[in-house]
Amino acid sequence: MAKPLARYAALTGYIELSRSLSLDPVQLMRSVALDPAGLELQDRWVPAASVARLLELSAAASGRPDFALKLADRRRLSTLGPLSISLREEPDARSAVRLLIRFQHMFNESLHIHLSERGGLSTIRIHVDTGEPMPVRQSTELAVTATYQLLVHVLGDRWHPVSVCFEHSRPADDATHRHTFGVPLSFDAEFSGIVAYTSDLDEPNRLSDPVLRSYARQFLDTVSTPEEPTTTTRVRELVELLLPTGRCTIDQVARSIGVDRRTVHRHLAKSGLTFTAVLDETRAELANRMVTGRRYSFTEISEMLAFSTPSSFSRWFHQQFGMSPREWRKQASG
Incomplete structure (x- = not known):
């Protein structure tokens, strides 16, 4: 349960x-x-x-x-x-x-x-x-x-x-x-x-x-949503929650939901997803939101999204969005 x-x-x-x-x-x-x-x-x-x-x-x-x-x-x-x-x-x-x-x-x-x-x-x-x-x-x-x-x-x-x-x-x-x-x-x-x-x-x-x-x-x-949240929905929400803490692993997510990691894999597979895919998708959504805003520096964002260094975050962001975080923020504010 x-x-x-x-x-x-x-x-x-x-x-x-x-x-x-x-x-x-x-x-x-x-x-x-x-x-x-x-x-x-x-x-x-x-x-x-x-x-x-x-x-x-x-x-x-x-x-x-x-x-x-x-x-x-x-x-x-x-x-x-x-x-x-x-x-x-x-x-x-x-x-x-x-x-x-x-x-x-x-x-x-x-x-x-x-x-x-x-x-x-x-x-x-x-x-x-x-x-x-x-x-x-x-x-x-x-x-x-x-x-x-x-x-x-x-x-x-x-x-x-x-x-x-x-x-x-x-x-x-x-x-x-x-x-x-x-x-x-x-x-x-x-x-x-x-x-x-x-x-x-x-x-x-x-x-x-x-x-x-x-x-x-x-x-x-x-x-209102009388139905209980699905496991897939909970995984997405917990990934977004845990990413900034640096503790976003499938084991941690499984413990938070109260199941084992195989159960998480099984429920995600029913939706055609993998934990890595959910993690990458959520990280991209958060990066878009944080870089577009001006509340956090790029160093803070890289830490909150669990990247080892700001440069690795910058390279990943360019691969995802086709431009650097700085260029993205400048374009968003223009």
Whole structure:
């Protein structure tokens, strides 16, 4: 089974928060094989385990067990991408939660949300499964807080749940948690999630426009992909992700997906591809994009595309595009 992926949007605000806590976000991201430049591409998929590992490392390095809650403060509804448009127009809180559950695969494959209703109470259970044994405290707190923020967005700032629960233990200082949720907190609980009055979920969405609702759903249908990403798609995305780290090998890609290298070869062969062909094609696409822009020097680009020297990059680029990187950039800016 392929390991779950998550969108880079899960790390919205990470750079700014880390720097405010005197952390080196670039070094931390690279330590878990994430490309800092990728944060600009919020819809890019990366291993959910890498995101979870980064959050745990950041919390430990900063000495802030409330790191995920601080990160959630920097999120907006738009962090959920196209899904946010439909969530904004749902008629009530229950519909918004159910839509979130239905399309949770669009933003984080490791996130599992379940809604149950009994005895006048509604329980939203939230579970994070990265596909490998590892701490997920920060990822869980980020997911619970983001779900809480969605409900506040729909119901208004005066709304409060009955309780907020976490399976992990209470931190030594839970001031941020109490301030964030403003309700009784239950740690070492049976599940992580939110308990609310069922009647609250029936409350109308204060921002919803019934006229826009059908348009929002139509838009979501055009961009949603209920099917899981194919192995070939994941290989392409991981190659683009791993190239700048200097660790783009078929073995590394296979480990990130959760299969062996022969499985990667087999799936690519079904599409008439080889790993080398995908690597070369992706490298050419990145080179075109980076050379056309002016953000990176040619030396930086050669390093990010895993060339041993700038001259070898220049020779390769000329073979691919018929001119030197300098000529290409000059022509693009002219």
